[in-house]
Amino acid sequence: MKTILQVNQLTGGYSTGKPVLHDVNFDVKAGEMVGLIGLNGAGKSTTMKHILGLMQPHKGDVTLQGKTLAEAPEVYRGSLAFVPETPMLYEELTVKEHLELAAMAYGVEKKDYEERVEHLLTLFQMNDKYNTFSMHLSKGMKQKVMIMSAFLVHPPLYMIDEPFLGLDPLGIRNLLDFMVELKSRGASILLSSHILSTIENYCDRFIVLHHGRVIAQGTLEELRQQHRHLGDASLENIFYQLVKGGA
């Protein structure tokens, strides 16, 4: 399977003297959904910022489709769509305008846009909000706009930070189903979430970050192998054992 994202010996953070991440190593392959899990402050958001190129590594590098941001900014930026933890929208734009803007920024053809938007609006039950200004949306709806903006553009990699916050149960279910559909079409997803019971059944692999280091990674089965004494433990139990041991 082709590697889409490669995080290589990444040490990073805002200040050189106090790195938040230490030698972080992992990859995401085409058609894979990978869960990035860890306690608050473990370094998940910092890892995502490094992948987004908002921070520069002190050591190591991040490549998307084999290229770093500096080597091929167009390829890099075009390969990635991002859903932030907190919705970030323009108050002066409607839902429709946000979606159009995302499509324009990523160079989506008008015809493709129209097809995709129709599907997404129905899926996330946002048809009647299409012309609503973002400031009049509830938090969950704002989150849906963020998700739809990312899903419109069909990049090779989706990076999604805590996507379930504020979503109603139906929204969560539809989001998960849609991610499975994207995966089956070959897209890769890097997902960070605290709702371990939910992502347990959806992610192909997990990366456990603790104090800025990767303390375990692999499929659920591989993680179970490392903690045999727990038997057929859930992801949550394994995670608890891991961070308790590493704390």
Add this chain to the structure above:
Amino acid sequence: MNLQSLWRRRKSAFWQEVFPYFRYVGQSGFLLFLGFLFIGGAAGYVGFLGRIPADFPIRTVSLIVLLPFVLWSSFRTFLQPADLVYLLRVEPRMKEYFRKSIGYSVKPKLILLSIVYGILWLLYFRADQDPKPFLLLWGVLLALNIMNSYGSWQERRMSRPGARWSYRLTRCLISIVLLAVWLWQPTWKAVIFSLIVIITYVVALRVPRKHAVPWELLIATERDQRGRFMIFLNWFVDVPSIPQKVYKRTWLNGLGKWIRFQQDSAYEYLYLKTLLRSDVLGMVLRLTALGMLILYWVRSSNWALPLYAFMLLIIGTQLTAIRRFHRYSFWASIYPIPYHFRKKAVVKVARRTHLALAVFLWLPFLLTSGAWPMVFAALVGGIAFVYFFQWAWSQKKWMEHEDDEDL
């Protein structure tokens, strides 16, 4: 996606938003005040031109007057938090956007620098023994400001905060030295020295690692600049939202300790802590420092007392902004504390701060020789002024009821 037109749309949206407020700036008498200041200043300046003392330190004065305008190199980018999601894809093309932004930000500074230089020139060519040609020095000043803008933009792109700060400091030092060299040294020496320094500086700017677009920093800076603009407008009229910048100022943390740990003091605690970390405190402290400096100079003249009162008035007016903190706070309507306690707390915090600053402002009077009764009368007068000001303010109608619009 046309990034240049996006920039233009954002610029005009910003001006459309703030333009209506300028009516209130005009009505407030501020422009009239500026006009009087200008006429008075011009008259004094022209008078001074006729009787410049022989030993007038024109080069030092020119350095002090010109330096802030040479260094001034902020940028308005009109970036918004959502750009992190929607514009990240077009990052490789963002140069188009920032070209507009840089032009828009640099031009007014060059014009202002030119005006200040034009006014100063009248004094400079009379007072200096060996003045530089007008056009030459003008060109040098513009070049120095452009160098500062270029350096400042490159600093923003640097990924390490340490590098940003050290380059910023270096830029300030270089500007002081270059300006001084042009004022004090012969032209040929100044040309050679400037070329060596500027070329070295520009080469050195290439060393640190940089972001193509420092998104997070630019978004935060834009928010602060917008906030400062809104605070300025807020002196004249109620603006709907003032994004507050928080300054940690940990050295002032001890000041909250004297507030008693009891329900009645909750708002006082909240407002004091907020004030200590707000822009407003920075502003009144700067005004106090400026006032102390001026009062030190004029402490023995007839101007001292009116100036003392004037500074207290300005500081008091600034402090009234405290009432806007937490205006729409949800918690304030939840706390089991009577509503009017809030106004009392605001006035108390403002009054105490005002009193403390009145004492600081008065300190230069202690350096006058003799006339001790007058010196202490000034302090008593200052304190009385503060009490009267705060009492008059507390009598005005604001924060009367929970559903008040507070205008």
